Amino acid sequence: MSGARAILHVDMDAFFASVEVREDPRLRGLPVLVGGAGRRGVVAAASYEARKFGCRSAQPMAVALRLCPHAVVVAPRHELYAEVSRAVFAVFERFSPLVEGLSIDEAFIDLAGTERLWGPPRRAAEALQAAVLAETALTCSVGIAGVKFLAKIASGMHKPNGLTEIAAGSELEFLATLPIGELWGVGPRTQEKLARRGVATVGDLRRFGEAALVEMFGAHGLHMHRLSLGIDERAVVPDRAAKSLGHEDTYAVDVVGVPELRRCLLSQATRVADRLVAQGLRARCVCLKIRDGEFVTETRQCTLPRATDDHREIHGAACRLLEAVDTDGRGFRLTGVSVSQFESPQAEQQQLDLLAPASEPPPRSAALQAVLSAVRERHGHQALFPAEAGSERRPGTTGAITHSRPSEPPKRRR
Numbered sequence: 001m002s003g004a005r006a007i008l009h010v011d012m013d014a015f016f017a018s019v020e021v022r023e024d025p026r027l028r029g030l031p032v033l034v035g036g037a038g039r040r041g042v043v044a045a046a047s048y049e050a051r052k053f054g055c056r057s058a059q060p061m062a063v064a065l066r067l068c069p070h071a072v073v074v075a076p077r078h079e080l081y082a083e084v085s086r087a088v089f090a091v092f093e094r095f096s097p098l099v100e101g102l103s104i105d106e107a108f109i110d111l112a113g114t115e116r117l118w119g120p121p122r123r124a125a126e127a128l129q130a131a132v133l134a135e136t137a138l139t140c141s142v143g144i145a146g147v148k149f150l151a152k153i154a155s156g157m158h159k160p161n162g163l164t165e166i167a168a169g170s171e172l173e174f175l176a177t178l179p180i181g182e183l184w185g186v187g188p189r190t191q192e193k194l195a196r197r198g199v200a201t202v203g204d205l206r207r208f209g210e211a212a213l214v215e216m217f218g219a220h221g222l223h224m225h226r227l228s229l230g231i232d233e234r235a236v237v238p239d240r241a242a243k244s245l246g247h248e249d250t251y252a253v254d255v256v257g258v259p260e261l262r263r264c265l266l267s268q269a270t271r272v273a274d275r276l277v278a279q280g281l282r283a284r285c286v287c288l289k290i291r292d293g294e295f296v297t298e299t300r301q302c303t304l305p306r307a308t309d310d311h312r313e314i315h316g317a318a319c320r321l322l323e324a325v326d327t328d329g330r331g332f333r334l335t336g337v338s339v340s341q342f343e344s345p346q347a348e349q350q351q352l353d354l355l356a357p358a359s360e361p362p363p364r365s366a367a368l369q370a371v372l373s374a375v376r377e378r379h380g381h382q383a384l385f386p387a388e389a390g391s392e393r394r395p396g397t398t399g400a401i402t403h404s405r406p407s408e409p410p411k412r413r414r
Ligand SMILES: [Mg+2]
Pocket: 011, 012, 013, 014, 015, 105, 106
């Protein structure tokens, strides 16, 4: 794939369980379940020995122990995993500056411009696996492809310690027999609907065609059609350069349905806009993050024609991004809105002066947004919250402000 884009997806093998085995060699070769042992405990990681019995992460511990009664249950030690994660990411970052963490043990690495140093992608991937093993005594699986979603599928194909390359030109052949459920963000309801139309594989999906998919699923149909052709234009966005500002909420009860999701996003867009105003910034890039009840996390982003600090524009962009998410039959435990690509209002005004015709109106509601933000700043967030947002917090919600700067260590999404 010389000359073509090469993206690695690296995924540590049974990460928490492997770390526990490393720390206590007596566990080697045994079925190990990391997670809470209580009645409501959930498996956070299962060793490969435990997976042979059908145990897997996100399974209730009670179910896993029915499947494998002799498994060793280990309480999670998240600080230790975070420390090991930092060591693993430090190795990744030696191979390319373009490292995007997906979770504590998983990252995309864009190998653009690294060929002189590391050789062709496969050799770079082998060197990376060797370095991770030498420095952390842990194995990882790597997928190599020209686009993100194919690299991610590839890394899961030969676990553990696997290396799978989907060479340039072989993408369509690879996708032809792949079940559509393997595509990122295609949920069970969508699979069911398509199964009724005789669509089971990505090859079937491609033959089903763009028009039919768009008719059935709207923007998400178009997204699936593009995936079926191996098209995925999302870039690897390095954590260090993300420099974003955002707000996300985790819900005690999964959020279901587009209207309710839009209300959640409005609350978050409003908080983000307030913080932009407080910092005298406007942003051009809006990012939606959404995590379903099965802990599948999706992020989507778009660039606005011009920088904004208006909650309605940010909310509108987040809602358009939501249209490309398969919400059918899925409940969501987390939503978040963040913005990046900051500009100061002065710089933007100068651009407008230079580029826009004289009749171009100034950003519609900048003054209003500043007043609203000032009132909320003084009287708390309840004051002047947009009526459409409904009650400002769902019961049991935990909110988190997300903020990253280039100087901070990369933010890990768990
Ligand atoms: Mg993993």
